[in-house]
Amino acid sequence: MGIPAKRRRALAAAVLGRELEPPRANAESGVLLDAVSGTILDVSPHLIIIEDDEGHEERLVIAHWAKAWRGGFVAPADLPVGARVIIRALRQGKVVDRIWADVTRMTGIILSVSGRDDIAVVLDCGPHRGRRSVVIPYRSSGRVRVRYPRLEPGFLFDAIGTVEGTTALAQIPATSQPAYRAAHVPDPPAAYGGVQSKISGTAVWSDHIEAGVAYPMLEQSDTGCADAGVSCAALPYLALGSSVHVRNVCADRATVLPVVACGCMAGRFCDRCVECGTSPRGRVVELSAMSYVELGGDLTNGCFNVRVGLG
Amino acid sequence: MVAAAAQPILVFMLVIGGVAKLVTAGRDSEPGAFGRLGPAVLAPESWRKNALICCAIGEFGLVAGLLLVDHPAPRWMTVAFFTVATYVLYDLRRRRPDAGCGCFGDVSATPVGLRAISRTLVLTGMAVIVALDGSPGLPAPDWQVLAWLAGFTVVLLALSPEIEETYARLKYRAPCELRPFAPERAAARLRSSAVWRNHVHLLGSELPSDSWRELCWRFFVFEALNGAEVVFAVYLSGRRPPVRVAVVGGHTPIQQSIPVSASL
Structure with missing residues (x-):
């Protein structure tokens, strides 16, 4: 998707006379955490060696407070060799803070x-x-x-x-079951004041690999996703390749991410996240697991309160 | 005379109510349904749609009876219908204070209040008048009948919470960023614009190589004859939406964004 998305951004910028580069995260965005994913080659109580997604060998020190999750909390040294892990790392990505295995x-x-x-x-x-x-x-x-x-x-x-x-x-x-059937998604609330520049709601993660977000309100004809365009939050229409500014309200970290997939399933959930306070109803974005961890999310919690704006 | 004025109002209310219920039953979204379905919310979930359809069919049946049958039975059935409706609304208000009356489908989303119950009471009274006096078919208009008709209409409008709801919907329309807009309509707007006519000679094909929507704009990209790309952006709101164009790449320098109105 990468090349068409960049091309779309460039063409839209040319025709509307706007900045080609989307606004970057700034000092107010907070510091992103490092996330590393790969397969365990060896693990001991103090050191984990993994082969990352590019095929490089990475050695990370395991902090004494670090915990691992593999269906339940376990000691990092108990993780099996060959397990696929996502690691939240500190100190330029060299100290393991949290490990999720085979999640x-x-x-x-x-x-x-x-x-x-x-x-x-x-x-x-x-x-x-x-x-x-x-x-x-x-x-x-x-x-x-x-x-x-x-x-x-x-x-x-x-x-x-x-x-x-x-x-x-x-x-x-990951959440409580919505009381309605998937075909009966509630209508979004009336947008009396027009579209808000920032939309609050819930951010979740999914297994998609490409860094970015899956977004529910895409035109079906543009995406080939017959279930797109459904959301119980009042979301504006965007396209694959649009940039969105995603802020984890709970951890106060933010970044700009591209829309890389159709979030048709996320749009059908009309739930709230109670990670820190109670979010407004509706899943706004579905992040890749790596982006979710970089923004400070805990994969086993399943969601964080988010504020999203058009990047 | 009073019955002659009441009968058309009953017929009108029953027809509008029946049509609105059928439209609501045909939609596929829930649970706002609590606000829309009215008394059907008291039925088990799997019966709610059928309950709405049955109610609408019953209303159409009463309309046919009032207009076509010269017998008191349909007129007294109308009385029974509105009497039961009054009780059901009273009961709904007591058991489900969050539910709307559903009398006119999803427009009747306001929780049942005294106004909605009073309106059904007034309609019951009008049905009794028609049953005691009435004759089938619509009456011949005269000034007194029209005066009564106007009076009943004013009373019913005053007792209808749907008026405020409709006004709010018209006044606060969803902004264009949230409204679906068919790509074919946007393409038709583009092709009817002056910008299109001025640039169509540059295009190698009349079929876009890419098209996408972002907020209130739909973009169309065409391959140009000189290897460049011509990008059109069509605004998706308003009667004479602005259309912008840029020629990008190829042997032609990138033009700056050119705001041009379709009306030009």
């Missing part, structure tokens, strides 16, 4: 449910992500079902879990 997020519309102890769920994750089979293991089914009482076709599902082999295991619910 994945399962967001979609329930298509079918089967099984009694271990519950198998098939999700429709949108036209661009396709279908996905997930398993709610018996040990997690209690805490998932207390937040997702209606495991029925047509309702929304959003959980955080781990990938073991080829199986995605839902470990913790």
